[in-house]
Amino acid sequence: MKKIAVLGTGYVGLVSGTCFAEIGHHVTCCDINEAKIRSLQNGVIPIYEPGLEELAEKNVSAGRLSFTAGIEPAVKAADIIYIAVGTPMSKTGEADLTYIKAAAQTIGEQLNGYKIIVTKSTVPVGTGKLVYQIVSEASKGKYPFDVASNPEFLREGSAVRDTMQMERAVIGATSEHAASVIEELHKPFRTKIVKTNLESAEMIKYAANAFLAAKISFINDIANICERVGADISHVSEGVGLDSRIGNKFLQAGIGFGGSCFPKDTTALLHIANAAGYPFQMMEAVIETNQKQRVRITEKLNRAIGPLKGKTVAVLGLAFKPHTNDVRSAPALDIIASLKEQGAHVKAYDPIAIPEASAILGDGGIEYHTELYSAIKNADACLITTDWPEVKEMDLQRVKQLLKQPVIIDGRNMFPLEYMRVSGFTYHSVGRPAVHADRQIKELAR
CATH class of the missing domain: 3.40.50.720 (NAD(P)-binding Rossmann-like Domain)
Structure with missing residues (x-):
């Protein structure tokens, strides 16, 4: 002892x-x-x-x-x-x-x-x-x-x-x-x-986090290409992940990494490399891809519902990942800031991270909700930023009734495309074909 x-x-x-x-x-x-x-x-x-x-x-x-x-x-x-x-x-x-x-x-x-x-x-x-x-x-x-x-x-x-x-x-x-x-x-x-030795132990931690961050940015770049060529990133990730040399972890496309480690450690490792006189261009690309991924999700929202000024957007999730109240470098915070800049009113949902998020974001132009459906009610669109179980298990038919228009922008690829198609949503995810409610209505009218 x-x-x-x-x-x-x-x-x-x-x-x-x-x-x-x-x-x-x-x-x-x-x-x-x-x-x-x-x-x-x-x-x-x-x-x-x-x-x-x-x-x-x-x-x-x-x-x-x-x-x-x-x-x-x-x-x-x-x-x-x-x-x-x-x-x-x-x-x-x-x-x-x-x-x-x-x-x-x-x-x-x-x-x-x-x-x-x-x-x-x-x-x-x-x-x-x-x-x-x-x-x-x-x-x-x-x-x-x-x-x-x-x-x-x-x-x-x-x-x-x-x-x-x-x-x-x-x-x-x-x-x-x-x-x-x-x-x-x-x-x-x-x-x-x-x-x-001391130096190797210190480097192991940075190398591990940087490699995982690189996997995330890599699969997000592949997802962005998939959207342009008609491929489905969920199938691509599955096929790639079955290779034992690669593995299936950290191959889920989305809105990028956040939290207390990856953003800080990738930047710190880049600084270590620069101080040592080594141009670590790959890490620069990892960081750049991660930042741009957050912008792309708001661009999809713009394409789905038009200019955001005066619109109400339900943002589901404030923590950088589920089962934590940590909002450090959380994608949702950058996304909400962008929505506010564009004149949108935000209704933000999170089961536990509201105190931490509100301390950073403030109250101007944002309503905070710990009850999922009250955040969704009367919103022009729903934007998923954290894959909380409560979000994955939500009643989509109830969601459809509560929204002003059936639009979901899913930054975590939580729902099957076919299910969203038959449910009548306009549904945009990451690296997968978009589903359009108006096209379904026209098809049914024929």
């Missing part, structure tokens, strides 16, 4: 700390945000993540998990210190290491014996060495310590499962001893261990 301090109580810190407690360690999760810590101490989890609240409550009750704003005593008491603070995108596109540096400075100042300092946050190559330097200078060389990189591979909405049943644990460290300790820490997860 180890004493672990986790600095940072975001998605990564909370989930990692809670899961380490679940496998038997004593974990203290720390944060400089005292209001957040008070909420956690009162049993209120500030993020929406299935299973996390129950698991945290269980381990708090068992005495293995605690929360504190007192970072200094937590650092002193710990054997292993995980840094899981934010690394937001700076104005230049590179990762902002302000919080990483501050955490390293605090650790160095409070160092009172040998400890292993582990970076869990996604950080540029070379950050591990920077952390080592800061801790060494702040501690004035009084105590030995090691630095390790143990990047996370969590998916929001399934983060607890992704930790308890992790596919692999990547460990880079400044000593074999430190690597072995972190490897032992992960044995209860029964996962594949990849041990390497």
Whole structure:
């Protein structure tokens, strides 16, 4: 059993700390945000993540998990210190290491014996060495310590499962001893261990996210070509995905990636490449394709119902993906901003992410709804931006009755074309032939 301090109580810190407690360690999760810590101490989890609240409550009750704003005593008491603070995108596109540096400075100042300092946050190559330097200078060389990189591979909405049943644990460290300790820490997860140096561990995280982002942008570009040549991207993705060398994951065409990782990490990797003197043109194209994909969905809406000024549009989904309240870089936010610029009134639906979205978008020209059909009622068209189960399971005949005209622009390809055809909708999706209600009416009249 180890004493672990986790600095940072975001998605990564909370989930990692809670899961380490679940496998038997004593974990203290720390944060400089005292209001957040008070909420956690009162049993209120500030993020929406299935299973996390129950698991945290269980381990708090068992005495293995605690929360504190007192970072200094937590650092002193710990054997292993995980840094899981934010690394937001700076104005230049590179990762902002302000919080990483501050955490390293605090650790160095409070160092009172040998400890292993582990970076869990996604950080540029070379950050591990920077952390080592800061801790060494702040501690004035009084105590030995090691630095390790143990990047996370969590998916929001399934983060607890992704930790308890992790596919692999990547460990880079400044000593074999430190690597072995972190490897032992992960044995209860029964996962594949990849041990390497600090730089490789840091690069693995960026390379993995960049590759997945590239798959998404690639299939979206293929989808855009499909629309022009009469092919169906759903069939193309199926056929391509059956190739074992490619696989079927991240081959779903749509309105592009969002969230806290892919947009930030692709841009940061591009900055790393530029700093190293390497022109990473492929990553530039991945980012450009992703941004343009959001514009294309509003262009389809324009073609379907004409100029948007004075029109009402129901936007279904604010979170960047279902089962999370995370709206960071969510496509819906850019799309809603575009709709408002064109003079449309927006009725936005999301079951859980409205507080987060409204804090960014404001209230001007937007109605927020947690009830699906009230958002759809009297809208000129319906635009699907998040594939929530509630949207996939909605009663389409009721939707048709509530809309002023039966128009759905589907950015997530949620419904079969034939079903939408017989249901009498004008239906535009991504990479598939459009369905036109007016053509069906003319065909039936013949």
